[in-house]
Amino acid sequence: MFSNSSQSPLSKNLHRLFLLRNIVIAAQCVTFALAHWILEMELPWTPMVGVAVMLAVLNLATWVRLRRKLPVSSIEFFVQLLVDVFALSALLYFSGGSTNPFISLYLLPLTIAAAALPWAYTWVMAAITISCYTLLLFYYVPLPHDHEEHNSEFNLHVSGMWLAFVLSTVLIAWFVVKMGISIRERDKDLALAREQALRNEQIIALGTLAAGAAHELGTPLATMAVVTGELQNEYTENNEFQGNIRILRDQIAHCKRTLTQLLADAGQARAEDGSGQAVDHFLRQVLDKWQLMRPSVQFTYRGSGVQPAPQILNTQLLSQSILNLLNNAADASLKHIEIEVNWNYQELHLKILDDGEGLTGEAVQRAGQPFFTGKAPGQGFGIGLFLANANIERFGGSVRLTNREGGACTQVILPLIRQSTQSTI
Incomplete structure (x- = not known):
């Protein structure tokens, strides 16, 4: 009925209060029927039924309000709870006041306020419920009773207290459990947001360092080009x-092109800057570039998928990320690398299988963290996989490293550009 995935915690709690009130109204109807037809109790039914109808109308209005998906404030949620407290007080006033076994239901709105609202609202709710309970000690409509049936009425009172306790316990436990789930989900979202913010800061810092390094490396690369030419x-x-x-000389030229591209794109590389390209052509270009960078690496490529091949967003960031993953596999591999690719109209699935020693337990846990590397000292800086993972996630994809028999497997999933099903004339 309502989508909770994008709602605020208070909106979710108002939805739960709506469901809880439905349960209470149903329990009131059953209790009224039991007291009127089974126990044949003489009570002021007109005002009591009127209170139940008022609650039902309020819940209908709450249902309409929830469908509009407007933000819920603390004061609105508190007012909703106050209406429940006053409705309960009215029902208790017409049915014995403090002698009514359902008096313990005052704990329910107090518990909800304590779990869902700031402490100030909780203390106000505590003061209101205590005041209502105190007033009901002195002002109420007594329950009708016959002295000859005192024992049976006492047993009925005890049974009512047991039922009120069970009902309060179940409803409180249900609401508090749901609140705990909401809090854990919120904490998880906050942790993910903090992790993403930290990762973005690290990427910005690495980008600044890379731009500075590019300026410094220009001169020695030019010197190397002159010397190798001579x-x-x-x-x-x-x-x-x-x-x-x-x-x-080819490697030096490649380094110079990479540095030139890095300086040209510094601070401007965005996912939306790319253009669409057929996924098979994109992969072929990446592999050709990688083969130029690592001419000594032996690999086999197997690609298959729907035809005509859908398009992928072709950007420098994405191709560089895949190159980083290929280079990691080449560094770990002993003899040969297998590259398996398949795609449909929605996703590209890329597997890079090396025949190295596999991943250590620490590498499985920390792979993708900045400045962590499983390579020997001096052979890696621990930023290639981190940048590749961060960039691919920005494109809506994912990277997963696992061990397999005879090496490691790098699995990449990337979304493809959805093509229009309508033909253009």
Whole structure:
């Protein structure tokens, strides 16, 4: 009936109060019927039934109000509880006052106020319920009784007290349990928000450091390009040397392009800056670029999916994230890497299988945290997987690292761009 996923805690609690009031109204109707037809008690039924009808009308208005999905304030929730307290007081006044076994139901709105509202409202509610109970000690309509049936009436009173206790216990436990679940959900959401904020701060710090490093690395890379060019011109007869120099110059050129792109995109890389590209072409480009970066890595690629291939958001961040994951697998692999890809119209599933030693227990727990690396000292900084995981999550995807027989598996899930089903003319 109501969607609780996006509601505030007080909105959820008002919804629970609405359900709780339905239960109370139903219990009142059953009690009235029992007292009138079974026990044949002479009570002022007109005002008592009027109070129950008033509660039903209030709950109908609450139902309409909940459907409008407006924010619920503490004062509104408190007023709703006050109406329940005054309705209970009216019913108790017409049915024996403090001698009524259902007097303990005053604990129910007090418990709800203590669980759902700030402490000031709780103390006000405590003062109101104590005042109502105190007034009912002196002002009430006595229950009709016959002296000859005193014992049976006493037994009935004890039974009513037991029923009131059971009803209060069940309703209080239900509401408090639901409140505890809401609090735990809120704490979980706050923890996720704090973790995301911390991750964003770390990414910004890394971006600032990367921009500074790019400026500093420009000069030595230019020097290396000049020196390797001179060496290439000097030893023209040595074919093996020429091949090695060519690889070195290609790597230097790739580093310079990467730094140029980094400086151009610093502070401007956003998910919405990308354009759509067929997912098979996108993967082929990423693998071609990776093969240029790591020419010595041996791998097999298997890709399959629906045709024509749907599009994926092609951005520098996304391709760089996948390259980081491929490089991690290459560093861990001993001989060979398997890359398995399949897609449908909604998602891309990418698996990178290496034949390394697998993940340690600590790596499984901490993989993706900044500055944590399972590599040997000096062979990694612990930011590649962190950035890849953060960027892929920004695109609505996920990264998962698991152990498998004979190595580790990196699983990536990425959403694809939904295509319109309507043909354009």
